[in-house]
Amino acid sequence: KLMVTIPVCREFIYSIEIKAIRDGEHLYDDYATMQFCANKLDKKDFFGKSDPFMVFYRSNEDGTFTICHKTEVVKNTLNPVWQPFSIPVRALCNGDYDRTIKVEIYDWDRDGSHDFIGEFTTSYKELCRGQSQLNIYEVVNAKKKIKKKRYINSGTVRLTSFLPFMCFRTQIHFTVAIDFTASNGNPSQSTSLHYMNPYQMNAYAMALKAVGEIIQDYDSDKMFPALGFGAKLPPDGRVSHEFPLNGNTENPYCNGIHGILEAYHQSLKTVQLYGPTNFAPVVNHVARYAAAFQDGSQYFVLLIITDGVISDMAQTKEAIVNAAKLPMSIIIVGVGQAEFDAMVELDGDDIRISSRGKLAERDIVQFVPFRDYMDRTGNHVLSMARLAKDVLAEIPDQLISYMKSRAIKPHPAPPPYSPGDKPQTNPV
Structure with missing residues (x-):
């Protein structure tokens, strides 16, 4: 038996979150809706600026990373504002609020050979702080940093909003x-x-x-x-x-x-x-x-x-x-x-x-x-x-x-996570 959490308002949803039901117990995950913007990203296109998009990865216990979201492409800008997106909390961190979330930024190319701009890491615990100085991240390209002594960063990314919202909880x-x-x-x-x-x-x-x-x-x-x-x-x-x-x-x-x-x-x-x-x-x-x-x-x-x-x-x-x-x-x-x-x-x-x-x-x-x-x-x-x-x-x-x-109404999402709360462990 599996459980799926689906938001009421679908805003650029990447995937659906599924988890097991154990011993008939309803184990709830909430969703988070968030939005990011960037400033002064590296210029990658010869005749234009860049066409940036972000790829989010959840870290695994074995040190690998699993992709969990990809934003839309924002054309011809070094200062993109991406659309809000909604994602299950478990998809981001598997119930561990301190787990590393890696974010890579690419410049989109029509032939699929997207250029790497840089990356940064965060955690769900940090994202829960919402829009603040703590959620402004330097985008770093490690290879570029090694080659250029005066290299500082490849731009910055800022979390502009962070909200929980109501959801259905259904076994799928x-x-x-x-x-x-x-x-x-x-x-x-x-x-x-x-x-x-x-x-x-x-x-x-x-x-x-x-x-x-x-x-x-x-x-x-x-x-x-x-x-x-x-x-x-x-x-x-x-x-x-x-x-x-x-x-x-x-x-x-x-x-x-x-x-x-x-x-x-x-x-x-x-x-x-x-x-x-x-x-x-x-x-x-x-x-x-x-x-x-x-x-x-x-x-x-x-x-x-x-x-x-x-x-x-x-x-x-x-x-x-x-x-x-x-x-x-x-x-x-x-x-x-x-x-x-x-x-x-x-x-x-x-x-x-x-x-x-x-x-x-x-x-x-x-x-x-x-x-x-x-x-x-x-x-x-x-x-x-x-x-x-x-x-x-x-x-x-x-x-x-x-x-x-069928006039089936959604359930309210669990209370927003407070950074002072004890991190959850994976219940499954």
């Missing part, structure tokens, strides 16, 4: 569904999206790992039900459109992204890719669970990874229209080089999806083509940050739209 459940249809090609051939290459990951594994790690990063117990669809199963060769990747119909949960990948590779060895490509069964599969919890206490997200070919468009539209009444969202990640016209249609951003003349009550589908996030410059961190933002971009609004449609 992710289900992963993978396309095992023949349109993906024979896994034994190198042209297949499911190609079993012993030396590198295929397209599905790459997408699964990238998107799975985004979800996993905010999940305390890291247990996910994982399904496959469109394959013939042993021993009788029956076609299934909602089979458990681990082969256990009683317990389809996999332990983290590594568990899902292991079950996926094992399935490739045992099932036969077939068809047709029917989405409706996995949509209805998750919808059955969502239908049992319509009081706002739980919310369900189905992640479908597919090559974009679909055989049951009419049935899928009907399933989505029905699911739009339920506490449920669908994320579709497209792999391969297809046009994905059907997936764009299901997304419903331009035209609300309908079935038999009935419009969906709300937009619940987000489509993301994975190929758009394969950074050719090798800047994996920034490309995955952009992928993370877009994968989860619509979930907060979709959850809030469900709450509003």
Whole structure:
């Protein structure tokens, strides 16, 4: 069981915060809304100034850093004012208010080769002090500091506002569904999206790992039900459109992204890719669970990874229209080089999806083509940050739209943290 905290007013939300519920106890995290500006950043563009943006990282116990937010780009200025953004406190510091938060500043380039301007560190405890002299930071470029004796800094960043706000608290459940249809090609051939290459990951594994790690990063117990669809199963060769990747119909949960990948590779060895490509069964599969919890206490997200070919468009539209009444969202990640016209249609951003003349009550589908996030410059961190933002971009609004449609009111956020308070420890 997982819990998600979603703000009432979505202002540049980067992601959703998920945590485990232990022994039925509600463990609450609050959100913080903050805004930053900078002054006299380094000029990086030859014909202009700079196009700066910030990337926030949470420090981990092993000394590594995990990206947790990326701001928008402010064009052609050395004195940017970024928009306010809202982020779960746990995403920033994992419950430890003294934990280091690293912030890097880049100059955006169209080709993706963003120039590093500098960085600074802070903590949630420091940010809680709000707008003050204590929250003005020097931006330092270590390489530039070594090369130039008179180097002072690459500009300053100032926290201009810091506010807690009201939020929903809802348990959220992710289900992963993978396309095992023949349109993906024979896994034994190198042209297949499911190609079993012993030396590198295929397209599905790459997408699964990238998107799975985004979800996993905010999940305390890291247990996910994982399904496959469109394959013939042993021993009788029956076609299934909602089979458990681990082969256990009683317990389809996999332990983290590594568990899902292991079950996926094992399935490739045992099932036969077939068809047709029917989405409706996995949509209805998750919808059955969502239908049992319509009081706002739980919310369900189905992640479908597919090559974009679909055989049951009419049935899928009907399933989505029905699911739009339920506490449920669908994320579709497209792999391969297809046009994905059907997936764009299901997304419903331009035209609300309908079935038999009935419009969906709300937009619940987000489509993301994975190929758009394969950074050719090798800047994996920034490309995955952009992928993370877009994968989860619509979930907060979709959850809030469900709450509003059922007149479910938000809970007040916990009292703001006082710097004199004892730091919390990770409750999970």
